[in-house]
Amino acid sequence: MGERGMKLLLGLVVVALSSAGYGVVGLNIWPMPKSVNHGKQSLLLSKNFALDTEGSKYTDSSSILKDGFSRLLDVIQVSHNIDENSTYYDHSQLLKGLHVVIFSPYDKLQFGIDESYKLTVPSTGNPSYAHLEAQTVYGALHGLQTFSQLCNINFSTRIIEVHQVPWIIIDQPRFLYRGLLIDTARHYQPLPMIKNVITAMGYTKLNVLHWHIVDSQSFPLEIPSYPKLWKGAYSPSERYTMADAAEVVDFARRRGIHVLAEIDVPGHAGSWGVGYPSLWPSPTCQQPLDVSNEFTFKVIDGILSDFSKVFNFRFVHLGGDEVDTSRLNKKGLNESEAYEYFVLRAQKIALSHGYEVINWEETFNHFGSKLNPSTVVHNWLEGNVAPRVVAAGLRCIVSNQDKWYLDHLDATWDQFYMNEPFANITNSKQQKLVIGDIEQTIWPRAAAAAERMWTPFNKLAKDPRQVTGRLAHFRCLLNQRGVAAAPLAGLGRAVPVEPGSCYKQ
């Protein structure tokens, strides 16, 4: 038996070993693609697995595809150090690279852009290539994510394998809007944390980061037009510069993810008055925003003007939920009229800056017919509003709190899984109006012990209350550096008991 036969035999051993591996049985792709066909063979990834874009109409001048491919190479190694042993290679089983063909030369990330892709991996070849076709580079990025999930490290041979070849995967999303909300007002999230969330969103093919930036508790974002607004931040260091926001938008865009910015007016804006007290109805009554003060609308206009230079998504979110209308006073208007007046005027300002508006469902419940017809109604209460919204011809984002609120720790993954946006909506025209939606044990306690071991005994506090403030400061520093340090108060891995500054938890 010649050398080639020997290698083939080793190749077969590889296949046999890998078939016995964990997780190979069944189909391990998440989320499940639209159409999947696969075989039972295995291919080996070339050490020099390369990107080939011959025939592609997309020139990738800003390296979106190239960077995505580079991230693919990183994640398929899942951080392991592999000393490759080329003697195991059977060249008839070698996958030499990925051939990507993108049909559109444009990479402006617009809402509703084609996110489909077709991914095929052959079963043999000498050498062979996987093929990925997509209308847009963003569809191609989804294809790269799917391809990464077909790859497995074989720890015996030190080779990355593609199991279950040949593959034919044809895929596109069910909903154009697949959002995840982060709230940086109740708890400041450092930029590395936000980037980690965006990176993981890419893994699950989510495409909208709904950034609930500011709320009554804090105003962390710089607004150049009204520079005192971020005086409402929890502390000077719990802030985002506009350049920070631009970086988040760019980081997300390069992964095919839109950023939806929200200002939740008028009911969740108490922090605005820290810098501009006249926005409050009175010093003792700090909510909602004063509807009778023209300055209120000037500030909203300034914010949305500044937003429009950075947050280039088609939509802006204007909130409108949980408004204590009894405190809305404007001459000549009753409570309900004042609420409607406020929301509709804010909508007009947003429209003037080129945005379409998203509002929480209370606005629809109160004066749905008066909302601008381009309004998207955002459900958050129970599951019944969506059918009424789409029956009224408006678009709706479904994220009912009983099933899709991540901070409801008693909602389990299977309840998340079974929550159906189309519940009670059977008309296919109405269905099209539903656009979908949806890191503390070690620190700071180890830091407390670390001081006990480093610091001279006579310098140690005799009562821990003497160092609470300093340790709280250090814990905030850890958070800012991307370390998920838990609050000081409470037990290990505790969650903050209420909204507030990291310096106070």
Place this chain on the structure above:
Amino acid sequence: MGERGMKLLLGLVVVALSSAGYGVVGLNIWPMPKSVNHGKQSLLLSKNFALDTEGSKYTDSSSILKDGFSRLLDVIQVSHNIDENSTYYDHSQLLKGLHVVIFSPYDKLQFGIDESYKLTVPSTGNPSYAHLEAQTVYGALHGLQTFSQLCNINFSTRIIEVHQVPWIIIDQPRFLYRGLLIDTARHYQPLPMIKNVITAMGYTKLNVLHWHIVDSQSFPLEIPSYPKLWKGAYSPSERYTMADAAEVVDFARRRGIHVLAEIDVPGHAGSWGVGYPSLWPSPTCQQPLDVSNEFTFKVIDGILSDFSKVFNFRFVHLGGDEVDTSRLNKKGLNESEAYEYFVLRAQKIALSHGYEVINWEETFNHFGSKLNPSTVVHNWLEGNVAPRVVAAGLRCIVSNQDKWYLDHLDATWDQFYMNEPFANITNSKQQKLVIGDIEQTIWPRAAAAAERMWTPFNKLAKDPRQVTGRLAHFRCLLNQRGVAAAPLAGLGRAVPVEPGSCYKQ
């Protein structure tokens, strides 16, 4: 008033603003240095803040200092994007760089190495430099960490400031051994997680990562001499190659952190028999390791031989705790004698590979006088063994579980802080023998919803139990990529209810 006066005025305004900032009052350094003197003025960090090593005897040929300085520049910006505005600069207040003088040309990281440093920051200069002196590069790294904690971003001026100048800080650790234990046997920790822990250890000046690598539940590490051992891993992907271990050691070393490897024999080694069943006393009795089998000691020798090529710390940890001695059977020896025989023979093997041995306290409690005199006894039960260990002339690591066990979630940071290694040890000679010791809400639930939104309705599982295995697989993939995804079982942010594979939680 000339231009210079104007700038000085602005400079003063800057100082006034920053003095009003959060956290400036008091001394925010963690852990507290040995000696600190400071003033009340502020300096501004130059945009081109630079490292100067003139006069240093250390050539930094492997860039340990240069990389540490580069990390310093990163962390003081805490990931923010600052558009610097040089018009705010008052050059009499400018800190142009850090002058580092290291006296030792050597950078071999040895136990007991000099970790002291002296850091001074002047109050004026035109331009001025901060000065850092250290015997070793590792002392200098501690000085860089301290310097980073003196820096603050001023969001109004977009300049990084050093508050409370002038500074004179003279510092060195109280204990030479400041450890943190991670257990990768009960729960596999991906390399990015381990690196994050090491990075944060640097922030708190801890210097020993105690890596409890393997235990009865799993054997994740590759052992080239006995390649079937890691068949005891939870799954093929929950593994470390020896190259991974070497990378962890190197990553830690470059931050001045030792890696202490542990094999916990004979009582915590049930997983060893998955690959080599003859290590078990019998197929039904899988613990402790079979003391009557010469192969047991051959495997320990092979492991420690492989360890000695990668884990170059002076110590190795051989466990020895929680041994069910009633199952230790060796002809001619009673239970107690068999336990002693095992531990002392394992010690000899370790010594033959150049290691000094650390053992858990039970070994001392049973036959303390027989232990090799170089043995370090590791306390983990209550707080009373250390006085007896040091009275016997042996060294002791204190980490009593009631106060310094991170997985005891009911132990609060202030209990950690108040736990004193020298409790009941007043003799200073005996004190010298005490060497000290000590990242899930979003995922995978959002991933469940992501599939609901991406996948065609008719492809979605009607019963979530149909997709449990696939989602569990995806959750492990997220973990491996550095995302702290929680177990599937239980509530959001739940901790695993018991040891086990990520695929099964």
